[in-house]
Amino acid sequence: MLEEWGFQYHGIKKTPTGDEKVFTREFDRNATISLDHPKITYPYLSKESDIYIVPIYPSYHTELFPDSILNTESPKEYIENEPHRNALSKVYISRSSERNLKSGDIIVFYRTGDTYPKIYSGVVTTIGVVESINTDITDEEHFVALCRKRSVFSDGSLKEHWNYKPKSRPFIVNFLYVASFPRRPNLKWxxxxxxxxxxxxxxRGFRKISREDFYNITKYAYGK
Incomplete structure (x- = not known):
């Protein structure tokens, strides 16, 4: 588990209650970023990655990203320890025509507007990094097993998603949650x-944006 996140065995720590294995990892933003295995250099992002913006509906947004909760939402609704809320490794289900994402690519999540005018209520909130995508899904059971505990959906809802359009089955994007923006650019911006x-x-699905676009979003979000 720790090795997956770039930690390496360092030695043994002697304690009154027994021996403990010690693992360490350097956190250096100037180190080479692993595109194939983003966990190893998490939470750093590569300047070589492609960048995509993707919408997420309000009813799913904060359930998947509790740290990206809006001021208009109640934290009391998200206090239970659901696996998909706490996990850094999450799942996004999509029928996007753009399916060429690869490990190390950056995802910018756009929470669609839920109140009018939507140019003000629709906001960019969250950054993720792609671990992998799965388009080779054999059947409903396989789909549910791949998504369980890392998506916002129950098994029943996952089955509904799988069977909604039999001629256009969904695919899965496995990604790591990286950060929530402290200041959120709205649709008008x-x-x-x-x-x-x-x-x-x-x-309507994943859309590639330029690095300049991403830089401008982060510059606004962090007030630089």
């Missing part, structure tokens, strides 16, 4: 700054 140029052409 995304329009004005060319990230989503038109509200008539909103991303």
């Amino acid at each position: 995304l329009n004005e700054n060319g990230v989503i140029p038109s509200i008539l052409d909103m991303p």
Whole structure:
């Protein structure tokens, strides 16, 4: 488990209650980022990665990203220790026509608006990094097993998703939660700054954005 996250065995620590194995890891933002195995250099992101923006509905957003809760939402609704809330490794289910994501790619999650005008209630909130994608899903049982405990859906809801459009089955993006923005660019800002140029052409799935777009989003989010 620890080795998956880049920790290496260091030695034994003697304690009154017994011996403990010690694992250590360097955290160096200047180190080479592992694109194939993002956990090893988590939470750092590569400058070589492709970047995608993707929408997530309000009903799923904070359930999957409790640290990205909005001021208009109640923290009391997200206090239970659900596996998908606490896990850094999460699952996003999609029918996007764009399926060329690869490990190490960066995902920017856009929470769609739930109140009018939506140009103000729709906001970018969260960064993730792709671990892998799974498009080779054999059947409903396989799909449920791959998603269980890391998505917001119950087994019953997962089965509904699988069977919703038999000619267009969903695929799975396994990703790591990286960070929640302290300041959230809204849809108006995304329009004005060319990230989503038109509200008539909103991303329905994964859409690639430029590194400059990503830089501008993070610059706004962190007040730089």
